[in-house]
Amino acid sequence: MKKKVSYFLSLSVAVSMLLTACNSGKDEKDTAKDTDKKLPQVLNLIGPAELPGLDSGTTTDAESFNVLANVMEGLNVLGENDEVKPGIAESVDISDDKLTYTFHLRDAKWTNGDPVTAADFEYAWKRAADPKTAGEYAFMMNALKNGEAVTTGKAKVETLGVKAVDDKTLEVVLAKAIPYFDSLVTFPTFLPLNQKFVEAQGKDYALEADKLIFNGPFELSEWKHNTSYQLVKNDDYYDADAVKLKEINFNIVLDEQPKVNLYERGEVDRITLSAEFVDKFREDPNFDSFLEPTVFFLRVNESKNPALKNVNIRQALNKAFDREAITSVILNNGSVPLTGLAPADFLTAKGEDFRKASGDLVSFDAEAAKTAWEQGLKEIGKKEVKLELLGSDSDVNKKISEYLQGEFQKNLPGLSVSIKTVPFGQKLDLETAKDYDISFGGWGPDYKDPMTFFDMFITPSSFNQMSFSNAEYDKLIAQAGGEYLTNPEKREEAFLAAEKILVQDQAAILPIYQRAVAYVQQPKVKGLINHNFGADYTYKYVEIKN
Template sequence: MKKKFSFLLVLLLALSTFLAACGGNDDAKGGDSGEKGGDKPAEGKEQVLNLLESSEIPSMDSTLATDSVSFNVMNNVFEGLYRLGENDEAKPGMAENMEKSEDGLTYTFKLRDANWSNGEPVTANDFVYAWQKALNPDTGAEYAYIMYDIKNAAKVNAGEVPVEELGVKAVDDKTLEVQLEGPVPYFEALLSFATFYPQNQKFVEEQGDQYGLEAGNALYNGPFTLSEWKHEQSFKLSKNDNYWDKDTVKLKEVNFNIVKDTATAVNLYETEKADVTGLSAEFVDKYKDDPNFKTRADTAVYFLRLNQKNEVMANVNARKAIDAAYDKQGMVDVLMNNGSIPAYYLVPKDFVSGPDGAEYRETVGDFGGYDTEKAKEYWAKAKEELGKDSVELELLNYDSESSKKIGEFIKEQLETNLEGLTVSIKAQPFKQKLDLESKGQYDFSFAGWGPDYPDPMTFIDMFVTDGAHNQMAYSNKKYDELVEKAKGELASDLEARWQAMIDAEKILFEDQAISPMYQNGTSYLERPYVKGILRHSFGADNSYKWASVE
């Protein structure tokens, strides 16, 4: 998550880049946290939001989704034991209350009286079934690893023990017991993530391989239902009258049109066919004095994946040359102009603080930087080691307007500063691009990541050897050991765990496994009557449960 990218659903065409895995679509970002939608709506104003998205929904199966577009829709039509409220606080969802053992290893959840959109009750078995399904190796869920804090989860996912030995059981229809491998301080927030959503076993099995492929092929237990889905064109969320907290939900509908270029999006806003639109650089200059113009910082980090299956990318000097050869500051200033900042790191700024209270990024600092002389030195060494005078590389990119501009910028910078390099660009629709990355069928790619939970590990563990979201054949034994310790034996030693994650990030950049580009910012226009959209710094980007039109 994604992204979870993950992990923001209102269109921001400031950059049509996508967060794979929570990863997702940066064009989809915008909106306003506002206040909870408890105010009375303006008389005669229909409770309908018209929003924009720049991508088709890749998946509506919570056990298979890996991107922020899917996670954002799911966040509003499904509900886990918890959901994120204001200030990213984990609020009880399907869980009415919870008891935790003194050692922090056993959680017992009492489920509230809640129903699926077909009227059937949500039960503890719905969680057991969905979690076992996500971890079953036959499912092939890329996000299965996010559940490894649960007892035996990793062993189940590896096929070493049967799914029945997973540390989760339905004590009765309304009581769910979960056992952990070790204490997890952010466990309740983690449970708001899509992979932990329940699924109705009978319905899912009736649908077979058609489950989640159409609006009618899924059951919903969240504030809204996915009531209409015109693939590659539009989709609609409608208020779920079977939702347990339906009286809180003010909106009747949230309509999304899929639009890939900024000019079209802005035109829809100007003609009052969209209530929010993102702005790319040229439109920021035009609208920056508009009273409805807004900006917001983000925790998504965008980077170049350097696929070490490729002979050139397997050379560390080539990777270091690429990272030093393009001007990140110039890129965000000229091409983006939306509050994004250059990134010289993986874990973002202003995200989380350590046991000592110090902000993570301030403690660790930056890695690398734009330096054409160093880039040329690294490149000369790389060519000598590879025995090549000329190199051809293909950049895997998205097919939208703004990402194409950034791709062309990187191509021009690399070809100018790295003698003998020719870069071609392969622009692909979102879903196809994710598929090519998952299969490792690319040289280097434009990618990004939004956090799934409030901890540096949501970024750090992406790049362990053979990790589901590694997708670039990177491997470092010491890095793997540090991640394993931080997720295991150091779980109760917060300071040592924190240092292990810091050391792991340093190794990642000693190896120059990736080339970070920027930490995202968003600039957008939003109608003044749009109230109460909650914006999240991790997990799904937007919540409409408390939104309203006033």
């Protein structure tokens, strides 16, 4: 989801509707039914950024995942309360040792008329695992037999543990039993692909709306880059009767005031609220908020700026700013300070909330920050350091970056911080290239397990975009994903110890906050489902009605 990869704002959803009332002489019940039928089933949404990419084998960002999850469908899908439900797989047989999953597919087809087959899943998964594809989420396929050897180029793609037995039967063999595999396959990287269509598009695949085909409840009908994109109902979807919406329109709006203006004019039905507008709408009956398991932190790139290789420099930065000031003043939407990597109210350890079990691994301490900073300067033989802070060009990101710049320069004498703001997609590219000093990053869980937060910082991870490498951390995560899978107590201890290394001992990342979403939504929008992991929203069951 985020999300999920590096991302900042959650998708805002909106609806504009026309309501014509007439007195036909029918009784009140019939009139209400007729009125509902006349409400246009059109959802107008606000997208916070251009879609960086819609190739499920290479996509990494929350905005693209959100679209993919609504125009495509995998073996399983997420329902209300993140319940895992059957998708293209009508049923599944699981072997006694929990290593072999045999999925039985329902009748479904692509928007080009081809049937969705088991071969579509086999092709997509092997393509995602292939080092030639260079997908950052390739490591997801490490869950399968020979997965790690395939994704690291040590074994042929053909040996990956996925096979189409026939058109309707997909056999998946795991490298080891994984208790969360049913939710793992809801993630967009596990979506199917029609090999004939993908290969016919070549390098142009997924770059435009007409360079994609779909098997989900909607299809992408229009994509005006950096401006808007549109989804329309897929009448060939196997469960099309359950889909009420005819059209979903996304308009990309980066600034907060224009979003509010659209809402107040009745042109937008749901918007997320930044700090300056939360108080304005707090008493509105259509106002609400919720805490997400999405976390934000600063990546500290140890490979570009020599000063950041020093642990005292990194620890000084970690202690030099007040997280409470960010959440209470700049955000003001229910977000909470983050003092580790894992979020609150999502995972457990030692019989309690993971965040409580781990404790506060970092806090604001200007004096301690200055002491560590001076020690770090002494160790690197410098009196001054210049750093660049990379962030996206959203309003909120800019405000947090400016606050951090001020705090760092005030509390760490000799430090000069410049701010670089770029479009979200460009920020992702710079992070991948490790072409930055410090970067404002975020992460939403891909599935409900601590591993979704912690394995991205092991040495070989494609999401370890800052050259962090710690042998003990790697060992703990390997144990949590291997020998400790059948020992929950030791597994939890491994994650807790790993978090301490990452945040407190090494200050490899600088936690900032766990995001809450404050929003206003008109009551005519029914059935919108938001998720704690994977894609942010399911639009399949949305209906516009009184």
